[in-house]
Amino acid sequence: MQGTSGATAVEVAGLIKEFGRFRALDGLDLAVEPGEVHGFLGPNGAGKSTTIRVLLGLLRADGGRIRLFGGDPWHDAVALHRRLAYVPGDVALWPNLTGGEAVDVLAAVRGGLDGRRRSALLERFELDPTKKTRTYSKGNRQKVALVAALASDAELLILDEPTSGLDPLMEAVFQECVAEITAEGRTVLLSSHLLAEVEALCDRVSIIRAGRTVQTGTLDDLRHLTHTTVDARTRAPATAIGDLPGVHNVTTGMPGGVTSTTGTDATATTTHESPGTDAGHHVRFDVDGDHLDAAMRTLAGFGITALTSSPPSLEELFLRHYGNHDDSNHDDGNHDDSAHGTRTGEPADRGPAVDTPAADAPTIGTAPESTYR
Amino acid sequence: MTTRTFAATSVLTLLTLRRDRLRLAIWFAALVALPLVTVASFESLYPTQASLEDYARTAGASPAAIALGGPGHGLHTLGGVVVFEIGGFAAIGIALCNVFLVGRNTRAEEELGRVELLRSAVVGRHAPVTATLLVAAAFDVAVGGSIAVALGAQGLPWTGSTTFGAALAAIGIVFAAITAFAAQVADHARGAQALAGGVFGAAYLARAAGDIGDGTLSWFSPVGWAQATRPFGEQRWWPLLLVGALAAACAVGALILESHRDLGEGMLAHRRGPARAATGLTTPTGLAWRLQRSGITGWAVGVLTAGAAMGAAAEQTGGLLADNPDLLAALGGSAAEDLTDVFFRMTALLLALAISGYLVAAVLRARTEEQAGRVEPLLAGAMSRRRWTAAQLTVPGAASVALLAIGSAGAGAGYAVAAGDIAQLPRILGAGMVYLPAVWVFGGLTTALFGAAPRSAPVAWGALAAAATASLLGPAFRLPGWVVDISPFEHAPELPGGEVTLLAPVVMLLLALTLAAAGTAGFAGRDLATS
Numbered sequence: 001m002q003g004t005s006g007a008t009a010v011e012v013a014g015l016i017k018e019f020g021r022f023r024a025l026d027g028l029d030l031a032v033e034p035g036e037v038h039g040f041l042g043p044n045g046a047g048k049s050t051t052i053r054v055l056l057g058l059l060r061a062d063g064g065r066i067r068l069f070g071g072d073p074w075h076d077a078v079a080l081h082r083r084l085a086y087v088p089g090d091v092a093l094w095p096n097l098t099g100g101e102a103v104d105v106l107a108a109v110r111g112g113l114d115g116r117r118r119s120a121l122l123e124r125f126e127l128d129p130t131k132k133t134r135t136y137s138k139g140n141r142q143k144v145a146l147v148a149a150l151a152s153d154a155e156l157l158i159l160d161e162p163t164s165g166l167d168p169l170m171e172a173v174f175q176e177c178v179a180e181i182t183a184e185g186r187t188v189l190l191s192s193h194l195l196a197e198v199e200a201l202c203d204r205v206s207i208i209r210a211g212r213t214v215q216t217g218t219l220d221d222l223r224h225l226t227h228t229t230v231d232a233r234t235r236a237p238a239t240a241i242g243d244l245p246g247v248h249n250v251t252t253g254m255p256g257g258v259t260s261t262t263g264t265d266a267t268a269t270t271t272h273e274s275p276g277t278d279a280g281h282h283v284r285f286d287v288d289g290d291h292l293d294a295a296m297r298t299l300a301g302f303g304i305t306a307l308t309s310s311p312p313s314l315e316e317l318f319l320r321h322y323g324n325h326d327d328s329n330h331d332d333g334n335h336d337d338s339a340h341g342t343r344t345g346e347p348a349d350r351g352p353a354v355d356t357p358a359a360d361a362p363t364i365g366t367a368p369e370s371t372y373r
Numbered sequence: 374m375t376t377r378t379f380a381a382t383s384v385l386t387l388l389t390l391r392r393d394r395l396r397l398a399i400w401f402a403a404l405v406a407l408p409l410v411t412v413a414s415f416e417s418l419y420p421t422q423a424s425l426e427d428y429a430r431t432a433g434a435s436p437a438a439i440a441l442g443g444p445g446h447g448l449h450t451l452g453g454v455v456v457f458e459i460g461g462f463a464a465i466g467i468a469l470c471n472v473f474l475v476g477r478n479t480r481a482e483e484e485l486g487r488v489e490l491l492r493s494a495v496v497g498r499h500a501p502v503t504a505t506l507l508v509a510a511a512f513d514v515a516v517g518g519s520i521a522v523a524l525g526a527q528g529l530p531w532t533g534s535t536t537f538g539a540a541l542a543a544i545g546i547v548f549a550a551i552t553a554f555a556a557q558v559a560d561h562a563r564g565a566q567a568l569a570g571g572v573f574g575a576a577y578l579a580r581a582a583g584d585i586g587d588g589t590l591s592w593f594s595p596v597g598w599a600q601a602t603r604p605f606g607e608q609r610w611w612p613l614l615l616v617g618a619l620a621a622a623c624a625v626g627a628l629i630l631e632s633h634r635d636l637g638e639g640m641l642a643h644r645r646g647p648a649r650a651a652t653g654l655t656t657p658t659g660l661a662w663r664l665q666r667s668g669i670t671g672w673a674v675g676v677l678t679a680g681a682a683m684g685a686a687a688e689q690t691g692g693l694l695a696d697n698p699d700l701l702a703a704l705g706g707s708a709a710e711d712l713t714d715v716f717f718r719m720t721a722l723l724l725a726l727a728i729s730g731y732l733v734a735a736v737l738r739a740r741t742e743e744q745a746g747r748v749e750p751l752l753a754g755a756m757s758r759r760r761w762t763a764a765q766l767t768v769p770g771a772a773s774v775a776l777l778a779i780g781s782a783g784a785g786a787g788y789a790v791a792a793g794d795i796a797q798l799p800r801i802l803g804a805g806m807v808y809l810p811a812v813w814v815f816g817g818l819t820t821a822l823f824g825a826a827p828r829s830a831p832v833a834w835g836a837l838a839a840a841a842t843a844s845l846l847g848p849a850f851r852l853p854g855w856v857v858d859i860s861p862f863e864h865a866p867e868l869p870g871g872e873v874t875l876l877a878p879v880v881m882l883l884l885a886l887t888l889a890a891a892g893t894a895g896f897a898g899r900d901l902a903t904s
Contacts, residue, residue, distance in 0.1 A: 049903070056753045058901040078757045086753035092746035094664055095561065097646075097654075104650030105660055109754030129648040134484070134561050145750065158753075 007070045009034050009156050009187045010055060016063035017050055017211075024050045026211035027064065032156075032189050037182055039202035040191040041318065047211040048191045049089065052160050055189075056086060069156070082111050085149035089161035089191070091141040093133035099144050100129025106148035113151040121147045124173050139165035150177050156187045163194065175200055195314045207318065222317055227286040229310045230295070235303035238283040244298055246291025253282025280305045378632075380497035385504035389478055397512055400470045404463060404541075405519045411459050412527045414846070415451060425449050433457065440581040440682060443597075444588075446606025452529040453605040456537055460604075464596055467516060467545040468573045471509050475552035476566035478505040483637055484562045492636065499628050502553050506624055509549035517542025533605035540599040543616040547595045548573055550623035557630035560639040578678075595619055657756060657764035665735060669772045672731050676724060676780030683720045684787025684801065687713055714870035717784070717801050722862060724780040725808035726841050728773050729815045733833045735769035736819040740830050743902050758897040766820060766889055773812050781805025797869075804868040810881035811861035815840075817888030824895025827902065 010032035017025040025047045032038040042048050053059045055068055057077035066073055068080050093102045100122075107113035122129055125143045133141065142165050149157055157178075163171050171194070178188055178201050192198050198205060199219065207215040215222060227248070232238070242250040280303075287295040390397075419425050429448035432438050439445070442461035447453030479502055482488050488501050521538030525531045552569035559565035573596075580597035583590030591597030601612040634640060653659040739762070742748050751761060784805070785798030819833040826832075840860035847857035857863055864877040 053749075053901070053903060056749075058749060058752060059903070060898075060900055077752070078755050081753060082755040084753075086750065088746070088749060088753075090746065091750070094660075094747060095563075096664070096667075097650075098648065100648035101646065101650040101654060104655055106750055106754065108650070108655030109657075109751050109756045111755055130645040132643060132646060135643050 007034070008032065008067070009069060010038075010189060011067040011070075012051070012055070012064065013066075014064035015051065015054065015061055015066055017047075017054055017059060018062050024211055025054070025061075025064075028208060028211055029213040029216070030206050030208075031216075032187060033204075034155075034187050035182070035185050036203040037178065037188040037190060037201050039198040039205035040189055040208070041193075041198065041205055042208040046208045048208065049160055050211075051208075052086075052158055052189075052191065055158065056081070083154060084156040084158055085110060085152045085154035086158045087142075087145045087149045087160065087162040089164055090138075091145040093136070093141055093144060095132065095134035097133055098130055099127055099133055099136060099140065102133050102144050103129065103148045103151075106145065107152060110148075110152055110154065113148065114153065118147065118151040121151050121177070124177070125170060137165065139167065139170065142166060143170070146174065146177075150181070154186070156189065157181065158189045160191045161193065162190070163192070163197065171197065195318065199314050219314070223289075223311050226312045226317060226320065227288050228292055228312070229284070229286050230299070231282075231284045231308045231310075232299060232304055233280040233282055233306040234299065235280050235305060237281045238299060238302040241283060241285055241295065241298060241302075244287075244291065244295055246288035247295055248286045250283065250285040253284075376497075378497040378499045379503055380495055380500060381491075382497065382500040382503045382507070385491070385496065385500050386507050389504050389508045393474065393478070393508070397474070397508075400466075401512070401516055401519070404466050404470070404516050405523055407459055407463060407466070408455060408520050408537075409523045409527075411455050412451070412524060412529065415455055415458070419451065419454060422449070425451065425454065428454055435686065439584050440686070443580065443600040444584045444591075446603040447533070450530075450533075450605050452524065452533045452537075455524070455529070456533075456604050460537070460600065463520075463541055464544050464599070465573075465577070467513065467541050468548040468596075469570070471513065471545045471549040472552045472566055472569045472573065474509050474512070475505050475549045476556060476562060476569065478508075479553060479556040480559065480562035480565045480639075489636060499631060502556070502627060502631060506549055506553055510546050513542040513545030513549070516545065530605065532608055536602050536608050536610070537604035539610075539613060540602045540604060543613050543620075544596060544599045547599075547616050547620040547623070550620040550627070553627040554623040554630070557627050557634060558640045560641045560643050564639070564641075657751070657761055658767050661764045661768040665738070665768050665772070668735070669768075669776075672728075672772070672776055673779050676727065676776050677783040679727070680720065680724060680780040680783030681787035683716075683723070684784035684789075685791040687716045687720070687784075687788050687791070711870060713797075717788075717797075717804050717869055718867060718871075720784050721781060721801070721804040721808060721868070722844060724777065724784070724805055725812055725862060725865075726837075726844070728776045728780070728808075729812045729837055729840075731776060732769050732773045732812060732816040733819050733837055735772065736766065736816055736823065737830055737833070739765040739820075740823050740827055743827070746903075749901060749903070752901065759893055762820070762824075762893040762896050766816070766893075770813070770816060773816065774809060777805045777809055777812065778802065800869040807866045807868050807873070807878065808862065810878040810885060811865050813885035814861045814881050814888070817885035817892070820892030821888040821895065822892070824892030824897075824899070827899075 008031055010030060012028060012030040015025050015028040015030075016023065028047060028051055030038075030040070030051065040048055040051075050059065054061050054066060055073050057073040057075075057080075060074055068076075069083060071080050073080060093099075094105075097105065103118065103122075104113075107118075125147060127140060127143045127147065133144065136144070142162065146162060149159070163174050166174060175197065178190070181188060182201075188201075190198070190201060202219065204216070204218050205222070206213055227246075237252065239250075239252055241247055283299075283302075285295075419428055426449055429445065433445040433448040433454075438457070442457050442459075445453060445457040448457060479488075482501065491501065492498070517538035517540075519538075520541060521531075521534045524534035524537065548569065551572055552565065555568040555572070556562075556565040559568050576594040576596045580591040580594040580600065583592070583594070583597060584600075591601070595616050598612045598615045602609060630640060651659075654663055742765075748761065752758060781802045781804060782798065785795075785801035788797050788801065789795040815833060815837050818836055819830065822830040822833055840862060843852065843857045843860040844862045846852070847860075861881055864881060866873045866878065
């Protein structure tokens, strides 16, 4: 099913889209390789749906390079659309058609569907195709578009928050279906807010904010680029750790294990105390990926008795990028490093910026007064 | 029903007024302007008592005019003539306005989920419906009162003016209540409006049949009751009690039903349908036909009925026109012509105007579909924008041809039955069909606006209204020729009776196609409206 002949399925560079004076997309980059499930993430209003609509030739780009299967999505819309299936985040249907009819209409405009797969999907999604779509809930309308898309043999599925309104059982069915599709070597661009969904399905993710890409890569890459939380007990007080580069949010505890940290970091794992009465000194800090080695060497000098390290959770990754909701979008560059550590335990504002594709992209660390919490 | 079930009615009343203020203002202006301009023009048309007596004897006795406007009362007075001429239109206008107003603010809001949001707050179960009915009633009283003032201020007797205003307000209120009732019964919002509209159609037809016949049927119609107040004739107020009683019964019935149904559900159960799409449905044209066919069927029934009624009335009307040169002149005819032909031309023009209205509305549906987000998944498939637009135009374009044919054939058949002369049928059919290019000009104009300036697409209605005014009222108001000539309908060959010229129809056809092509290209080149 990989007729893409190795070409990038989606290639967007420097995409600009303006609505009147409002610049919705401001130099956005996105690349989806054949066969991968690519997560497309960003806060509300970041421009995810606008990007998708430009990719579908529904909106005309004002600048940048956009290639879909190597073609121009505006001029070659019809030919390109034979190779993809699309599920919008809010499915509008013709109220006087039944769900089954709507599935067929949506599939027919793409070139048909596999009848057996259609009935299997209707069953798996528990959708009654004889009901008029006006009686459907949002979740059921979503299922109509999902069945039409998943029953097709499209090479690329563009899914814009496809599971909004689905219950957890149906969400699980959806994830199974996407896994099957990936197994067939097909490509998926998945815009989503459900981090568990992204974590379960996506090979790579792109995070956008205010119309720009702020981060792209595999989930492992993103984790590596960001900080690790270290929680340790040492024989000697490890206060000097805070002087190291790349170390932030140091909290130290009193002997006996009572910590002074006020952290509300839900992602921190509990510290497993070593057996014995002398628990030593507690220290907890975040360290950037590329300074981990130096930090651990220094820490070892204080005599480690217990140690846990936790990688950043996906939530934490996103909060770092979503965190500053200043939509003016031009807060680039002014890293206020003195802010670090002033509000311990706030995951949203820890650490300096990780490497970003665009040097002037809005980054974390600029806004200690994060909207998180 | 305690007061709690009405909680927040006042807030919702203000909300409804705020949301509908523009719509209501436009309806108000249109409904009040009609009698306002009519009085002035009729004063000059029928300046003497003798001309009024002539009118009462001729037009006032015409079955077609009676079927349209109701039984004439006080036709020897200017007020009586005004009521006879415009009473029917005003009744239709205010009734439909109330059907739309109430339908939109009750079940349609429910379908959109906004009622759910409101009712989750401290809002009583009956508050949305009650608030809507209060707004409708206030609007109707304002329209009726303003019409009474407009007529009285122009010198018509105040009693008659007030009675006419009250009768119109009563019609508005009763159909607001009927729609509120229908909104509890039907299984969806459009069904509710269709049900209420159907009740109005039946009520109007019942009184038309009754007024032509012995009058019995008129007493089965709330419209007949309102007209039985006989403004400017032998005034009587008591029939308004009947209207008020029906309105109250419907309103209370609506509230009782509302207490016994679930939000979003009607008394009628949802119907199921096929699990697979028929092959015809999966083409763009097939889909457009499926979405529009019930509307087209309704229009077909409407133009057939109207055409047949006018055709049947034509024979008597021919003689009527001979007796009334003023009316003949107002219809754009002269005594030298076959007067039946003059009437047929008028019939064909009226049909063409109505079908142009259909076409404008049908093409504007493309915009509705786009805004509702239903075009996006189609265009995300392998369907080009031109192909989609072509399907949106093919169905109404073909339907407009069929409707013109059905309406004028209906007129021919009606005449054939009444006069025993089938030979006129092809002539009348021809008289209708020659208006096709003019009708299509409005389809083309609407398409061009949809493609190039989608936000201003409803301007097409303004163009049609201007053309209709020029063609219908131009002769009566003695508008200058160049003003009348703005209307495309003036450039259709005058059939039957006139000569067939090809130039004007061909030019209009080309204009229509060019506009449609421009609109199609415009839509293909612009951003899709996104929510």
